[in-house]
Amino acid sequence: MLTQADLTALLLTLQLALCTTAILLVLGTPLAWWLARTQWRFKFLLETLIAMPLVLPPTVLGFYLLLALGPRGFVGSFMQTLGGEPLAFTFTGLVIGSVIYSLPFVVQPLQDTFHNIGKRPLEVAATLRAGGLDRFLTIVLPLAKSGFITASMLGFAHTLGEFGVVLMLGGNIPGETQVLSIAIYGHVESLEYVQAHLLSAALLILSFFMLLTVYGLRGRMRVASM
Amino acid sequence: MLTQADLTALLLTLQLALCTTAILLVLGTPLAWWLARTQWRFKFLLETLIAMPLVLPPTVLGFYLLLALGPRGFVGSFMQTLGGEPLAFTFTGLVIGSVIYSLPFVVQPLQDTFHNIGKRPLEVAATLRAGGLDRFLTIVLPLAKSGFITASMLGFAHTLGEFGVVLMLGGNIPGETQVLSIAIYGHVESLEYVQAHLLSAALLILSFFMLLTVYGLRGRMRVASM
Amino acid sequence: TAHADNLRIAVASNFAPMLTQLTAKFEQVSGHTLLLIPGATGQHYAQIVNGAPFDVFLSADSERPTQLETQGQAVSGSRFIYALGKLALWSADPKLVDDEGLILQSSAFQHLAIANPALAPFGLAAQQVLVSMSLWDPLQTRLVLGENITQTLQFVQTGNAELGFIAYSQFLLLDTSQKGSVWAVPTAMHKPIIQQGVILKDSDAARAFVAFLQNDYSRNLIQAAGYDLP
Amino acid sequence: MSTLNLNLPIRKGNFALNVDLSIPLQGVTAVFGASGTGKTSLLRAIAGLDRHVGGLVNFADQMWQDHHNFTAVHKRGVGYVFQEDNLFTHLSVEENIQYGTSRASNTKAAVDHIITLLQLQNLLTRRPSQLSGGERQKVAIARALAILPKLLLMDEPLAALDQTFKQDFLPQLKALISELGIPLLYVSHAADEVAQLADNLVLLDKSGAAKCGNIIEMLTNPELTLAHRQEAESLLTATVNSYDAHYHLLSLQLCGQTISVSGKPLAPGTSVRVRILAQDVSITLAAQHDTSILNIFPVTIEQIFPYSAAQDTILLNLAGSQLLARITRKSKDLLGLKTDQKVFAQIKSVALSQ
Amino acid sequence: MSTLNLNLPIRKGNFALNVDLSIPLQGVTAVFGASGTGKTSLLRAIAGLDRHVGGLVNFADQMWQDHHNFTAVHKRGVGYVFQEDNLFTHLSVEENIQYGTSRASNTKAAVDHIITLLQLQNLLTRRPSQLSGGERQKVAIARALAILPKLLLMDEPLAALDQTFKQDFLPQLKALISELGIPLLYVSHAADEVAQLADNLVLLDKSGAAKCGNIIEMLTNPELTLAHRQEAESLLTATVNSYDAHYHLLSLQLCGQTISVSGKPLAPGTSVRVRILAQDVSITLAAQHDTSILNIFPVTIEQIFPYSAAQDTILLNLAGSQLLARITRKSKDLLGLKTDQKVFAQIKSVALSQ
Ligand SMILES: Nc1ncnc2c1ncn2[C@@H]1O[C@H](COP(=O)(O)OP(=O)(O)OP(=O)(O)O)[C@@H](O)[C@H]1O
Numbered sequence A, B: 001m002l003t004q005a006d007l008t009a010l011l012l013t014l015q016l017a018l019c020t021t022a023i024l025l026v027l028g029t030p031l032a033w034w035l036a037r038t039q040w041r042f043k044f045l046l047e048t049l050i051a052m053p054l055v056l057p058p059t060v061l062g063f064y065l066l067l068a069l070g071p072r073g074f075v076g077s078f079m080q081t082l083g084g085e086p087l088a089f090t091f092t093g094l095v096i097g098s099v100i101y102s103l104p105f106v107v108q109p110l111q112d113t114f115h116n117i118g119k120r121p122l123e124v125a126a127t128l129r130a131g132g133l134d135r136f137l138t139i140v141l142p143l144a145k146s147g148f149i150t151a152s153m154l155g156f157a158h159t160l161g162e163f164g165v166v167l168m169l170g171g172n173i174p175g176e177t178q179v180l181s182i183a184i185y186g187h188v189e190s191l192e193y194v195q196a197h198l199l200s201a202a203l204l205i206l207s208f209f210m211l212l213t214v215y216g217l218r219g220r221m222r223v224a225s226m
Numbered sequence C: 001t002a003h004a005d006n007l008r009i010a011v012a013s014n015f016a017p018m019l020t021q022l023t024a025k026f027e028q029v030s031g032h033t034l035l036l037i038p039g040a041t042g043q044h045y046a047q048i049v050n051g052a053p054f055d056v057f058l059s060a061d062s063e064r065p066t067q068l069e070t071q072g073q074a075v076s077g078s079r080f081i082y083a084l085g086k087l088a089l090w091s092a093d094p095k096l097v098d099d100e101g102l103i104l105q106s107s108a109f110q111h112l113a114i115a116n117p118a119l120a121p122f123g124l125a126a127q128q129v130l131v132s133m134s135l136w137d138p139l140q141t142r143l144v145l146g147e148n149i150t151q152t153l154q155f156v157q158t159g160n161a162e163l164g165f166i167a168y169s170q171f172l173l174l175d176t177s178q179k180g181s182v183w184a185v186p187t188a189m190h191k192p193i194i195q196q197g198v199i200l201k202d203s204d205a206a207r208a209f210v211a212f213l214q215n216d217y218s219r220n221l222i223q224a225a226g227y228d229l230p
Numbered sequence D, E: 001m002s003t004l005n006l007n008l009p010i011r012k013g014n015f016a017l018n019v020d021l022s023i024p025l026q027g028v029t030a031v032f033g034a035s036g037t038g039k040t041s042l043l044r045a046i047a048g049l050d051r052h053v054g055g056l057v058n059f060a061d062q063m064w065q066d067h068h069n070f071t072a073v074h075k076r077g078v079g080y081v082f083q084e085d086n087l088f089t090h091l092s093v094e095e096n097i098q099y100g101t102s103r104a105s106n107t108k109a110a111v112d113h114i115i116t117l118l119q120l121q122n123l124l125t126r127r128p129s130q131l132s133g134g135e136r137q138k139v140a141i142a143r144a145l146a147i148l149p150k151l152l153l154m155d156e157p158l159a160a161l162d163q164t165f166k167q168d169f170l171p172q173l174k175a176l177i178s179e180l181g182i183p184l185l186y187v188s189h190a191a192d193e194v195a196q197l198a199d200n201l202v203l204l205d206k207s208g209a210a211k212c213g214n215i216i217e218m219l220t221n222p223e224l225t226l227a228h229r230q231e232a233e234s235l236l237t238a239t240v241n242s243y244d245a246h247y248h249l250l251s252l253q254l255c256g257q258t259i260s261v262s263g264k265p266l267a268p269g270t271s272v273r274v275r276i277l278a279q280d281v282s283i284t285l286a287a288q289h290d291t292s293i294l295n296i297f298p299v300t301i302e303q304i305f306p307y308s309a310a311q312d313t314i315l316l317n318l319a320g321s322q323l324l325a326r327i328t329r330k331s332k333d334l335l336g337l338k339t340d341q342k343v344f345a346q347i348k349s350v351a352l353s354q
């Protein structure tokens, strides 16, 4: 059966995935919106930058993040001069790493969706006295629903399965940074296959029902809006 | 400087990423199209299944794939009764693993884009005598351009940085399955940081210019179509 | 004076199962608790250099503890050997591997799994064995490399490689039904696989743990688990 | 003459329209009906864009839909101008037009002619987003025409276009499709367009019924809504007497009288249609021959039916043709008009309809 | 009276339109012009949807746009009915209407009245995709009206609607906005809508110029394109004499003569507008008093200008008002018409315009 440590890891993973997805949506939405609307000549540079973390192997990315966030890294030392703690080996550090790693999975689908909405619905809303934020909340968000679902799903699932960055940056500390993926990896590494299968199955079943709910809801919404 | 082995790995990586992306587009396009159009009640089940590989840590997924593709696994034994070779430790095996792993990154954005195109352009094309495939090629593909770019980018970049699955399934055979991500990882693990930085930089610069080109082109196309 | 401490031990993956066995005893006798953090040695090293909150580091090699010590990241003089690795050539097939490793000269296999010599000391040792048998070059095309010794084992376990060099300690952990055939490689055929430990953060508890690892109780168990000791 | 036979039980939500029609595949058939009566739905069903279970669509000798078969849209060879959102946004005007022509066997010259007809020469490189609403409609019309369809379906194609363009374009459209032999089903709310173009009329009403017939007969039929509109009108057939090239006037022979209208030269003997609004017809008891500019015809009252609180519509028989008059109830009472009474119709204004 | 002052250099690609107008903010101002002359562009600039550098937009005493400021669309308080794609596809009809009203201070009762006016009661729960083209337009109109805008902009709002609905709706629209005091800028191609609704007219022509003025004066001004259309027309002011409740007839006093038209009851002394098409006016040299049903007025010819190869337009002065007549060149020559000549105008048909 699942050990206490496994359960802790499961909880921590859900926490991490939820936090990361939430932050990704909060950061990614305005970013994607801006990218979808701006006429800025050099926006492709920014788009490229956002996609870069994808290209590096996660452990390697984790390594560089470790360098940056560690006490001698420029972010870490900056944090310390501010009187804060270095971020490596903390939950916060993991969240930062996951956010950077999964950003393109959220920004790209959102940007596409925003682009596809076109200008007309926003123009109409403006003539109906909706201000910028109001338009965004009442028109863009609902019209971009399926983009948001895709973005959240990709972001969430990717963080669930996220591994390399977390392993490197988190240090596999049970209860603090040991997430499920690392726990499963650990079981496989220590040849505890039964445990590994069990935990994988738990993760899969959990995600399965979660995804099922989301897709099921989306399906019903789409039918309703036909 | 970069060694011969590193260059070989770089080449192999590009090959793998290109092959995988190509296959993903070939498989993912009809799948996403079908998912975007079907009224099938249980399509959300299929959508969920496609998203599942995301959830498992890549090494664990790699482990299960290794089990499945091995001579005692059901895919492997099936291949052998057909007279084929086992797939583990081969380039083909890597491609299969990467395809499974990256499928959701391609299918989801495509499905959203297809959904957003709506029925009207297809109806118009049908009245202009375009048959089903013709419509798809001349209307859906160009209109879904930005979705295709997103899907290819995510698929390609993700395969470039892909690591766990490849590591497990590939056996790190130089020239055949040793890709760049593993080489970089190797350098990091063996404390050859200079080599690791060099190789990462090479990968990053390469990808940077590739992504830059793609996004730059997309930007120009969008401006042209305004 | 002794109050209960919580020790974080970064341990090489291959030794983690062994250490798990020892943990209960240590916690019982010392009153301290242990938190095991298994992982690849290179990764642990990078993390320690960047401030990982580990107390003791049990490395899979001797290089990295030495480097940490010279860089001042470890308590100087605390380095010690906690085990010497033993290599085994193993196949899941009960008839494949003979007592002298002659199978390696045959063409009865397609894939020979070893750990990546660049990453894992067991891989380096395996390379040295093959070199000494003059098989390193001829076997190049049939070699598959695992990231670490466990992956190497999994290649063989899943049947994707017919045989492979693994740690003897791992072989002992296998179910009887899986034991297949094995050749315990004579240690003379390769340079010793020295696994060193070092204290990163000095404390009574850390010193107690290091002492515990080197006492007779532990040494017996370690040897029984398939390691040599100096 | 071949026909388009329809038997369609159209259902959309609560909306139900039962179509059982035989539409002549010659000339222009206008589809007329208030908003929401199912005009678009009918066109979509004919094109094969909607499939209504149990429907039958038979085009000339081709069965497009029955209980077993359903010919796909692109195999029906119809041309369709949608009510809205016609253009491919990713293609230029020229590419939009070429999209159709490259799949049809039309000549470059004919396509160029259509482009000129719709005054699109200067817009060819534009994107749809760079066009005005009317310009977009023109592109859609050109594109549908250019594929030389077997049947052309147009859903309010001129709704966003100005009167001047319409007057110029409609006769040319009519000439073009009759030259090419393309039957046209034309949805419009504009009575003047319909009167000018149509040979036949499909009339949809709010009760969910559809009727089809010759436009001349349907316009004056008191059973139908057409004669009850404000712009109730009649179409009469006249014959060209002569053409006055100096004053550009056509002299027409209409039910024994000569009237003159301005227009393009036509050969004597050509039969033309004139359009007469009911409100331009008044009734007198005796012929007043002293007013030279008026056209006064002896007629018989066939039927009197109310139009509004103040007005009635009178259906008149003019030498076998039907003519509508709209007069105030007061005049009717003053004149004591009754069915079968012989009176005189004064036609105040006549317009050439084709 | 407050005005909307515009000074807009509108540029889109090669298209250029220079607007320098002062539009009265009272009643209805029609925006009239051929397709592609910039009507939509003008409305967009006023609403603040497009920003043209160097433009000035001054609404009553609010500076909406000058060199320094640009008031955002949602702060201008305009209502806008777009030419196409008006509705939020993710909201039902009711939610579409509520989207605006929830941000404005309108009462439930007033909104219900507007919904009834546009006959949307049965459609409230539908999605836009479940509506016909005309129904979608009606929803957009209702939604824009329901926010009680400070200025209402409508871009061909009735293009997809049938004549019957229009005739019913237009007077009610006019009454409603005059009751609420909302100035309306109304783009339309339909001359009858414009004549019925508008007090003022903004005229755009293909040369890229814009003119604004009183509709009565502009309709008959030979310098403008309006008098050169086929449906050239005049509006004249008449006064109500009396109402015949039995026959539902209004007796009007028009330039010294009594004419009667059917219509709703109006108090004696009320001033009304009648619409007279140029082609319904003919000219005689002497008054023919024996034809009782004709309205014959003494007039002076102010100007004669050609309409087509066959016809001329004559601008007449009828007791100080302008009246257009369209006659064949042949008649003109036969009658020997000249400027300043005193003749008689026979008006064959008159329609009440408001
Ligand atoms: N999906 C739907 N569900 C329910 N009712 C629908 C649906 N689609 C259309 N309708 C209704 O069907 C009727 C016919 O629609 P259609 O579009 O054919 O009308 P139309 O004659 O073309 O009208 P218009 O002149 O306004 O374009 C309308 O009353 C409309 O409300």
Ligand SMILES: Nc1ncnc2c1ncn2[C@@H]1O[C@H](COP(=O)(O)OP(=O)(O)OP(=O)(O)O)[C@@H](O)[C@H]1O
Residues within 6 Å of the ligand: D129, D130, D131, D132, D133, D134, D135, D160, E012, E013, E014, E015, E033, E034, E035, E036, E037, E038, E039, E040, E041, E042, E083
């Ligand atoms: N982005 C653009 N680039 C170039 N020309 C444009 C662009 N947008 C509009 N135009 C041109 O500007 C002119 C005015 O367009 P607008 O939409 O204002 O016309 P409109 O009077 O509303 O016409 P309609 O009655 O057809 O709707 C048109 O000739 C159109 O072709």
Ligand SMILES: [Mg+2]
Residues within 6 Å of the ligand: D039, D040, D041, D083, D155, E132, E133, E134
């Ligand atoms: Mg319609």
Ligand SMILES: [Mg+2]
Residues within 6 Å of the ligand: D132, D133, D134, E039, E040, E041, E083, E155
């Ligand atoms: Mg327009």
